[in-house]
Amino acid sequence: MADQKDEKKEKNILGGIVGFFRDFTYGMATHGMARHALKTRSSMEHLFILITMGDMLGIPILPPYYSLRLLPHVVPQITTWKRRMLREKDFVESMY
Amino acid sequence: MNSLWVLLFWLAVVVVGYWIYARYVGKSVFEVNKDRATPAKMYMDGVDFMPANKNVLYGFQLNSIAGAAPIVGPIVALQWGWVPALLWLGLGVFFIGWLHDFSSAMISVRNDGETFGAISYKLISSRARKILLVFIYFYLLLIAAAFGHVVTSGVSGDATLPLPMLVVIGVAFLVGQMIYKARVNIIATTIIAIALIFFSIWLGTVWSFTFSYTTILVCVLIFGYFSSILPVWRFIQPYNYASVYVVYFGIIAGVLGIIIGHKPMTLPAFTSWSIGMGPLWPILFVTIACGAVSGWHSLVSSTATSRQLENELDVKPVTAGAMFAEFTIAIIAVIVCATAFADKAAYVAKVSNPAGIFVSGLGGAITSLGLSMGYAQALAGCMIIILALTVINLVFRFMKVATAELLGDAIAIAKNPHVATIVALILTFILVKTGSWLYVWVLFGGANQLMASLALLLVTLFLVKQSKNYKIAIYPMFFMYITTVCALFYTAFFKLIPGAFSGQLSGAKIFGNLLSAAFAILLVICALILAYDGWKAFRRYRTGEAVAPPAGAERATA
Numbered sequence: 001m002a003d004q005k006d007e008k009k010e011k012n013i014l015g016g017i018v019g020f021f022r023d024f025t026y027g028m029a030t031h032g033m034a035r036h037a038l039k040t041r042s043s044m045e046h047l048f049i050l051i052t053m054g055d056m057l058g059i060p061i062l063p064p065y066y067s068l069r070l071l072p073h074v075v076p077q078i079t080t081w082k083r084r085m086l087r088e089k090d091f092v093e094s095m096y
Numbered sequence: 097m098n099s100l101w102v103l104l105f106w107l108a109v110v111v112v113g114y115w116i117y118a119r120y121v122g123k124s125v126f127e128v129n130k131d132r133a134t135p136a137k138m139y140m141d142g143v144d145f146m147p148a149n150k151n152v153l154y155g156f157q158l159n160s161i162a163g164a165a166p167i168v169g170p171i172v173a174l175q176w177g178w179v180p181a182l183l184w185l186g187l188g189v190f191f192i193g194w195l196h197d198f199s200s201a202m203i204s205v206r207n208d209g210e211t212f213g214a215i216s217y218k219l220i221s222s223r224a225r226k227i228l229l230v231f232i233y234f235y236l237l238l239i240a241a242a243f244g245h246v247v248t249s250g251v252s253g254d255a256t257l258p259l260p261m262l263v264v265i266g267v268a269f270l271v272g273q274m275i276y277k278a279r280v281n282i283i284a285t286t287i288i289a290i291a292l293i294f295f296s297i298w299l300g301t302v303w304s305f306t307f308s309y310t311t312i313l314v315c316v317l318i319f320g321y322f323s324s325i326l327p328v329w330r331f332i333q334p335y336n337y338a339s340v341y342v343v344y345f346g347i348i349a350g351v352l353g354i355i356i357g358h359k360p361m362t363l364p365a366f367t368s369w370s371i372g373m374g375p376l377w378p379i380l381f382v383t384i385a386c387g388a389v390s391g392w393h394s395l396v397s398s399t400a401t402s403r404q405l406e407n408e409l410d411v412k413p414v415t416a417g418a419m420f421a422e423f424t425i426a427i428i429a430v431i432v433c434a435t436a437f438a439d440k441a442a443y444v445a446k447v448s449n450p451a452g453i454f455v456s457g458l459g460g461a462i463t464s465l466g467l468s469m470g471y472a473q474a475l476a477g478c479m480i481i482i483l484a485l486t487v488i489n490l491v492f493r494f495m496k497v498a499t500a501e502l503l504g505d506a507i508a509i510a511k512n513p514h515v516a517t518i519v520a521l522i523l524t525f526i527l528v529k530t531g532s533w534l535y536v537w538v539l540f541g542g543a544n545q546l547m548a549s550l551a552l553l554l555v556t557l558f559l560v561k562q563s564k565n566y567k568i569a570i571y572p573m574f575f576m577y578i579t580t581v582c583a584l585f586y587t588a589f590f591k592l593i594p595g596a597f598s599g600q601l602s603g604a605k606i607f608g609n610l611l612s613a614a615f616a617i618l619l620v621i622c623a624l625i626l627a628y629d630g631w632k633a634f635r636r637y638r639t640g641e642a643v644a645p646p647a648g649a650e651r652a653t654a
Contacts, residue, residue: 019151020151023149023151023152023154023155024151024152024154024155025155025340025344026152026155027148027151027152027153027154027155027156027157027158027159028155028156028158028159028340028344029155029159029336029337029340029341030282030337031148031152031153031155031156032156032159032160032333032336033329033333033337035143035400036328036329036333037329038142038143038146039143039144040329041143042141042142042143080140080141080142080143083139083141084141084143084144087139088210088214090210090211090212090213090214090225090399091213091229091232091497091498091501092211092212092213092232092395092398092399093144093211093399094494094497095395095396095399095490095494095497
């Protein structure tokens with residue numbers, strides 16, 4: 001029983017070390033790329049919402065009929081969209 | 097002294113600094129609380145504000161802060177001897193460096209993930225943000241010139257490097273194409289990229305080319321232009337991705353080389369209180385910036401990292417942990433160079449080509465692993481040039497954005513990315529060709545350290561405002577501020593301006609000296625204005641005066 005526990009503990013330690021190096025390498029090599037991909041998607045999303053929901057900002061690009069048809073699809077994004085659009089942005093943010 | 101003992105001693109310093117001092121400051125001063133919601137959770141938007149695993153963030157932070165500076169700074173500072181260099185690195189990181197990175201992230205975490213521009217606007221004054229932007233622009237220009245020379249002198253001075261560097265750039269395009277366009281599996285892409293790079297390093301040792309300094313400098317600037325103009329996914333990211341593995345390998349090989357080879361430190365432990373660049377204080381303290389303390393880290397900590405922390409307990413391992421890791425890289429650089437050279441005069445003669453020194457140092461250490469000297473040196477050369485190019489491929493992009501931000505409203509053409517990039521490239525070309533690199537390096541270090549002292553000023557104001565023990569930040573801030581202002585002042589008025597009027601320099605060099613001196617004076621003026629505003633804010637907070645935030649400083653809430 002005690003041996004099994006020790007073995008399990010050793011496996012956990014080994015798993016922890018492997019997990020650390022896996023995450024660390026991901027962070028070093030790929031995390032920045034993943035973040036940039038998300039930023040690109042979010043700017044496309046901003047554009048999409050602006051085109052479809054321009055009415056909200058007083059820019060009627062699309063006839064209101066279609067905006068209303070699309071509204072249910074956009075609703076889940078509205079909170080984070082507002083947050084991103086209204087947040088004060090700084091030059092330093094463009095760096096990272 | 098045996099280099100292995102030196103490595104072990106400073107690793108013990110890391111252990112004490114990280115597990116005792118950092119824990120004390122976290123608990124007693126900042127009262128880190130794992131239950132307090134971080135901006136990543138409060139304002140999660142799936143993009144900028146998003147919680148990430150602390151190990152991932154640790155890798156991200158280290159990758160963002162560690163370039164070639166923790167290697168080049170110590171190499172230049174070895175002119176004073178390896179003891180002063182190691183002492184400043186160790187004491188600097190222990191008392192200031194990690195604290196600076198940690199507290200920069202903490203104040204951003206406690207201010208809803210705001211950047212330094214916004215925090216300085218709120219805590220110091222409304223003009224602080226504008227001054228910070230001007231300061232950062234010239235700081236970036238000095239970075240471009242300092243690292244532009246490192247790459248240029250390294251590649252033009254070593255015939256084995258042009259071919260592998262060309263291949264690395266080609267591999268970056270290939271990786272971008274494979275991952276984003278052809279959708280090739282990332283593991284297969286990585287294996288192909290690594291194999292091509294390591295093969296090209298070998299090929300460079302048998303098929304070498306020599307180019308003039310100016311030719312390589314123009315190539316570096318063209319590289320900077322494309323980095324600035326092309327989409328990030330097309331070049332910068334694949335380049336950084338492919339280069340990580342070479343740097344990874346170089347660092348591991350360096351540590352193993354030191355442990356297996358454990359050569360004696362052959363350079364003099366101490367040479368003189370004053371060398372050609374100037375006296376030990378204050379010049380050594382700005383010559384070594386990254387590795388001891390660096391203002392750049394505060395920009396990273398307070399922007400990207402602070403918005404991704406899952407809880408406050410992660411701030412220490414991510415920021416302080418990355419700082420201590422960078423310190424370890426600097427210690428490796430000191431050891432490999434101090435064990436590779438015995439003759440001080442030969443070392444000083446080579447110091448304006450730091451990549452060349454690193455090639456001899458790390459190359460020598462790696463041979464302990466059984467690699468041939470030629471391949472080991474080429475690998476070391478590639479490692480430092482790749483690191484320096486990661487700085488170059490970001491800096492012009494940042495300068496482009498800074499130009500648009502600074503001048504965009506007044507001059508419409510400043511918003512044009514090509515124009516803004518070309519202006520930055522021309523300024524860099526002029527500074528590299530006409531300036532004296534060692535002084536440009538001092539100015540870059542000075543700007544970096546001034547940035548650090550300004551970050552510590554913000555930390556001090558934050559702690560005063562919160563009625564916490566601000567003394568842990570104010571003393572390091574005073575030290576960094578006085579040292580760097582003195583270093584910039586000394587370099588401008590005792591080296592650059594007298595040098596320009598000594599009658600010994602050519603016309604171009606006179607211009608370069610005066611231009612560098614003007615940058616130094618400008619940085620000092622910016623720092624003095626910020627310090628004056630900071631002092632006024634400090635008195636306000638100290639007396640408990642109610643302060644209304646500047647107009648428009650309120651956060652927009654969803």
